[in-house]
Amino acid sequence: GAVVSQHPSWVICKSGTSVKIECRSLDFQATTMFWYRQFPKQSLMLMATSNEGSKATYEQGVEKDKFLINHASLTLSTLTVTSAHPEDSSFYICSAWPGDNYGYTFGSGTRLTVV
Amino acid sequence: QQQVKQSPQSLIVQKGGISIINCAYENTAFDYFPWYQQFPGKGPALLIAIRPDVSEKKEGRFTISFNKSAKQFSLHIMDSQPGDSATYFCAATPGGAGSYQLTFGKGTKLSVIP
Numbered sequence: 001g002a003v004v005s006q007h008p009s010w011v012i013c014k015s016g017t018s019v020k021i022e023c024r025s026l027d028f029q030a031t032t033m034f035w036y037r038q039f040p041k042q043s044l045m046l047m048a049t050s051n052e053g054s055k056a057t058y059e060q061g062v063e064k065d066k067f068l069i070n071h072a073s074l075t076l077s078t079l080t081v082t083s084a085h086p087e088d089s090s091f092y093i094c095s096a097w098p099g100d101n102y103g104y105t106f107g108s109g110t111r112l113t114v115v
Numbered sequence: 116q117q118q119v120k121q122s123p124q125s126l127i128v129q130k131g132g133i134s135i136i137n138c139a140y141e142n143t144a145f146d147y148f149p150w151y152q153q154f155p156g157k158g159p160a161l162l163i164a165i166r167p168d169v170s171e172k173k174e175g176r177f178t179i180s181f182n183k184s185a186k187q188f189s190l191h192i193m194d195s196q197p198g199d200s201a202t203y204f205c206a207a208t209p210g211g212a213g214s215y216q217l218t219f220g221k222g223t224k225l226s227v228i229p
Contacts, residue, residue, distance in 0.1 A: 006158070034216050043204060043219045044159070093158050097213020103149050104208075104217055106158035 002028050002098030006107025013084055013114055021079045021110045023094030029074035030096035035067075038091040038109075047092075050077040084114040118142050121205050121220025128227050134192040136223045138205035141186065145207040149217070150179065150190045153202045162190070162203075195227045 003026040013019050023033055031052050036044040048069050049057045056069035066088075068080040081088055093109040120139045128134045138148075146167055151159035165172045165179040165188065172179045178191040192199055202224050206217040 004158075030213075032213055043221045044217075046216045049216060091156075095217070099213075103161045103164050104206075104213070105161065106151075109156070109158045111156065 002026070002102040002105055004030075004094060004096050004105045004107040006094055006110055008110060009108060010111040011113070013112070015085055015114055016083055018080055018082045019084055019112060021081075021092055021094075021112075023077045023079070023096075023107050025075045025096050025098070028096075028098040030077075030098075031074065032097070033071060033077040034095040034104075035069065035077075035079050036093045036095065038093060040091075044093065047079075052077075081112065084112070086114045088112065089114045118145075118218045119205060119207050119220045121223060123223060124221065125224045126226070128195045128225065130195065130197060130227055130229050132195050132227075134195045134199070134225055134227070135189060136203055136205070136225075137187065137189045138207075138220050139185075139187045140207050142207070142209065142218075143186070144209040145218075147208050147210070148179070148181065148188050149206050150177070151204045151206065151219075152199075153204065153222075159204060192225075195225075197227045197229055200225055200227050 005024045007022045033050040035047045038044045047062045050069045050071040052071045058064045071077040094107045149164035150162045153159040163174045163177045167183050176193045181188045202222045204222045205220040208215045208217050
């Protein structure tokens with residue numbers, strides 16, 4: 001089946017440091033990947049749409065200089081949280097579309113805690 | 116503006132019962148409607164999805180009912196089991212080819228009690 005692999009599953013970092021989250025499509029190529037953020041007991045909110053070989057499209061209110069997205073290949077998109085602060089602590093999830101048989105497939109998520 | 120409204124926010128069902136979650140949408144351009152199941156600390160997993168050309172789709176114990184004129188769709192879980200206890204999200208998108216993002220409902224926390 002089509003799998004979206006996300007790494008790391010959890011990370012703790014100090015305030016002011018940067019953290020990189022990887023999202024890989026296994027067994028399929030993903031021209032487009034989506035990055036979501038989810039706060040406890042809330043729904044998924046789209047942060048940005050990542051397009052291979054071009055700049056990401058950010059949702060209103062999402063700081064593109066803080067959340068850097070790189071989609072350098074058809075199987076890898078990365079989200080870097082720069083100068084992280086405690087308010088950036090959240091659950092980050094990526095998604096891609098392997099095709100009609102699978103629908104939008106999500107990674108397992110990354111729990112970021114900034115201390 | 117919330118484009119997909121989901122209810123109820125929480126639901127308690129006895130084992131063996133039917134769980135019903137409803138969603139309503141506003142954007143008539145939506146043409147792909149999936150349901151996701153999410154366990155704590157995990158990413159959402161696709162349960163079942165439907166397109167507007169059919170009014171119902173069944174996969175195992177899960178059924179989607181779709182009413183295009185009312186712009187509503189619902190998830191029915193038959194013979195609910197404690198293992199079904201999770202948060203369920205409805206979603207919608209204007210394109211099923213992966214180019215557009217999903218718009219999610221706020222979620223329903225389902226608890227199935229023995």
